[in-house]
Amino acid sequence: xxxxxxxxxxxxxxxxxxxxxxxxxxxxxxxxxxxxxxxxxxxxxxxxxxxxxxxxxxxxxxxxxxxxxxxxxxxxxxxxxxxxxxxxxxxxxxxxxxxxxxxxxxxxxxxxxxxxxxxxxxxxxxxxxxxxxxxxxxxxxxxxxxxxxxxxxxxxxxxxxxxxxxxxxxxxxxxxxxxxxxxxxxxxxxxxxxxxxxxxxxxxxxxxxxxxxxxxxxxxxxxxxxxxxxxxxxxxxxxxxxxxxxxxxxxxxxxxxxxxxxxxxxxxxxxxxxxxxxxxxxxxxxxxxxxxxxx
Numbered sequence: 001x002x003x004x005x006x007x008x009x010x011x012x013x014x015x016x017x018x019x020x021x022x023x024x025x026x027x028x029x030x031x032x033x034x035x036x037x038x039x040x041x042x043x044x045x046x047x048x049x050x051x052x053x054x055x056x057x058x059x060x061x062x063x064x065x066x067x068x069x070x071x072x073x074x075x076x077x078x079x080x081x082x083x084x085x086x087x088x089x090x091x092x093x094x095x096x097x098x099x100x101x102x103x104x105x106x107x108x109x110x111x112x113x114x115x116x117x118x119x120x121x122x123x124x125x126x127x128x129x130x131x132x133x134x135x136x137x138x139x140x141x142x143x144x145x146x147x148x149x150x151x152x153x154x155x156x157x158x159x160x161x162x163x164x165x166x167x168x169x170x171x172x173x174x175x176x177x178x179x180x181x182x183x184x185x186x187x188x189x190x191x192x193x194x195x196x197x198x199x200x201x202x203x204x205x206x207x208x209x210x211x212x213x214x215x216x217x218x219x220x221x222x223x224x225x226x227x228x229x230x231x232x233x234x235x236x237x238x239x240x241x242x243x244x245x246x247x248x249x250x251x252x253x254x255x256x257x258x259x260x261x262x263x264x265x266x267x268x269x270x271x272x273x274x275x276x277x278x279x280x281x282x283x284x285x286x287x288x289x290x291x292x293x294x295x
Contacts, residue, residue, distance in 0.1 A: 004104055005071035011073070092282045125192075153180070
């Protein structure tokens with residue numbers, strides 16, 4: 001089974017909806033096991049989908065302790081949703097907006113993005129990238145330390161490197177990264193940066209602009225990756241995501257972001273991508289930084 005999520009946590013589903021979900025799993029040939037509240041996380045392989053009714057935020061942490069991919073299904077007010085997100089939820093299917101029968105159980109068969117290495121010390125940030133990329137048939141690798149980056153790049157050969165400048169001292173990051181420039185395994189690189197931070201352009205001038213092809217607010221890069229799930233070929237122009245080192249908005253495609261998959265998507269494939277994208281709509285929208293693409 002090529003399951004998109006191997007744990008489903010249910011929140012405020014009716015008994016009829018729970019019965020329908022179980023019938024849907026049987027109809028799709030998915031082996032499943034109920035996680036009973038009175039017991040701990042059930043022992044099973046990742047080929048068996050575990051589901052639990054009346055889920056709580058603590059269940060997110062328990063499932064993550066078992067290295068499981070979790071999706072929430074249900075109805076949530078804003079505070080309930082925030083409590084699950086704070087606990088580490090990255091995939092939320094809101095039944096207030098979408099029908100239960102259209103929940104995406106399986107991964108997309110074609111990788112939509114190249115694999116990435118994410119250099120960050122933030123487990124929350126990395127988990128969002130990994131969850132999104134895995135939903136797209138790809139993967140993200142976590143590098144927590146600059147010293148370990150060269151070996152990880154050699155071993156994983158990613159298509160993109162994402163640098164979280166907020167996790168490291170700029171004075172420490174820049175010289176060590178410059179030593180990797182020009183090596184055959186150094187990929188296309190993007191930098192995450194807080195544009196509201198004091199002296200942000202001074203940091204760019206100290207050498208970050210020589211390392212990264214474009215700069216993003218952390219949320220904006222996630223949203224660009226998410227919204228590629230709704231793009232067919234030829235790709236729709238995507239504004240406002242990339243910021244060049246002078247602070248001007250640029251079209252991400254000027255930076256040769258790999259276009260995966262090549263060719264036209266079948267109508268059924270495109271429709272299924274929209275279903276997967278629904279799991280990440282809770283992330284909201286990106287920042288508008290202008291209305292024109294910089295020349």
